[in-house]
Amino acid sequence: MTIQGHVLAGTEVAIPALGVGTWAWGDRSTWGMGTYDTALTEGTIREAWDASIDAGATFFDTAEVYGEGESERIIGTLLAADPQRAARVQLATKFMPLPWKLGVQGALLDALKASLDRLGVASVDLYQLHGPISLRGHAALAEALAAAHQQGLVKAVGVSNYSAKETRSIHAQLQKRGLALATNQIEFSLLRRGPETGGLLATCAELGVVPLAYSPLGQGRLTGKYSVGNPPPGKRNFSAHPMEVVDAVVAELRRIGEANGGKAPSQVALNWIMAKGAVPIPGAKNRAQAEENAGALGWEIGADDLAALDRAALPGLRSLANRFWQHG
Numbered sequence: 001m002t003i004q005g006h007v008l009a010g011t012e013v014a015i016p017a018l019g020v021g022t023w024a025w026g027d028r029s030t031w032g033m034g035t036y037d038t039a040l041t042e043g044t045i046r047e048a049w050d051a052s053i054d055a056g057a058t059f060f061d062t063a064e065v066y067g068e069g070e071s072e073r074i075i076g077t078l079l080a081a082d083p084q085r086a087a088r089v090q091l092a093t094k095f096m097p098l099p100w101k102l103g104v105q106g107a108l109l110d111a112l113k114a115s116l117d118r119l120g121v122a123s124v125d126l127y128q129l130h131g132p133i134s135l136r137g138h139a140a141l142a143e144a145l146a147a148a149h150q151q152g153l154v155k156a157v158g159v160s161n162y163s164a165k166e167t168r169s170i171h172a173q174l175q176k177r178g179l180a181l182a183t184n185q186i187e188f189s190l191l192r193r194g195p196e197t198g199g200l201l202a203t204c205a206e207l208g209v210v211p212l213a214y215s216p217l218g219q220g221r222l223t224g225k226y227s228v229g230n231p232p233p234g235k236r237n238f239s240a241h242p243m244e245v246v247d248a249v250v251a252e253l254r255r256i257g258e259a260n261g262g263k264a265p266s267q268v269a270l271n272w273i274m275a276k277g278a279v280p281i282p283g284a285k286n287r288a289q290a291e292e293n294a295g296a297l298g299w300e301i302g303a304d305d306l307a308a309l310d311r312a313a314l315p316g317l318r319s320l321a322n323r324f325w326q327h328g
């Protein structure tokens, strides 16, 4: 049995059960491109892109703010260089609705057009509000998304970091305008199970909203390469649990991976998310990471192992990064 992909509500866009996050592509401050991680180059990114698409992870997530537009620019270069692979890709980007952007419709359309320009495409498959930080109400935000949709610039619309209550509210405002809410991108992983236990995933399922799971590897912590003696470099503010706590979760991932024919901890961690009905979008900096992550596709964890992982999972942290967004 393999876990199926999803169709974005209101569209015919099919996305696979596993995507790829591209925050690290072009980013200097968190992910060290050109700074602490000198191995991360446009060459290694191209290999990650090719390997992901070839393995069926064809859904890519970016944002206007990643590397101040560099992530979108790099993706634009990759799309233009290889039209055959480009034709298989589903593309998602995001608008940052900063509180002072009070003329939200104009700001969103301007930002979207700049994103399309960097990506070198006429439209994106999914356009998301990056977080619930706008001072404007959900009616104005829905109106802005509807304008982008009417102009043919986006196929589907989504949000990110929205609580269950906020998800219901924007869903209703979009519905009034004949639009479906396709996705809610949230931090969800074995280091942050809160969205499942707190009911957000159930709300998404009820509304036909696909949850996209960001930082699904706890920003690299669940891959097994970091430990108490070798903590992750850089800022990595999401799921910044003490490594002693992370090590216990990774030990369980290793045990279950070995019992499932030698799966890597990352593959088990991503498969657990897929089993919960969410689409993980792990970041990949090179071919090896992309291939390993794509190895989460094509198999399923058994019920006993799922239950063991549920017991090992952590509810999540109220970190600075989390407090910036309103999770629920």
Ligand SMILES: NC(=O)c1ccc[n+]([C@@H]2O[C@H](COP(=O)([O-])OP(=O)(O)OC[C@H]3O[C@@H](n4cnc5c(N)ncnc54)[C@H](OP(=O)(O)O)[C@@H]3O)[C@@H](O)[C@H]2O)c1
Residues within 6 Å of the ligand: 020, 021, 022, 023, 024, 031, 037, 061, 062, 130, 160, 161, 185, 186, 213, 214, 215, 216, 217, 218, 219, 220, 221, 223, 225, 232, 238, 266, 281, 282, 283, 284, 285, 288, 289, 290, 292, 293
């Ligand atoms: N909407 C939001 O507010 C929001 C917030 C955060 C992220 N996101 C999205 O979610 C995506 C993923 O989240 P994330 O990048 O924060 O965290 P993540 O996917 O949990 O971790 C990604 C990092 O882990 C390491 N890694 C990945 N696969 C690996 C493997 N197989 N083996 C060893 N190391 C591996 C790499 O960094 P190293 O090699 O340097 O360890 C990689 O950059 C982002 O790219 C972005 O698209 C969205």
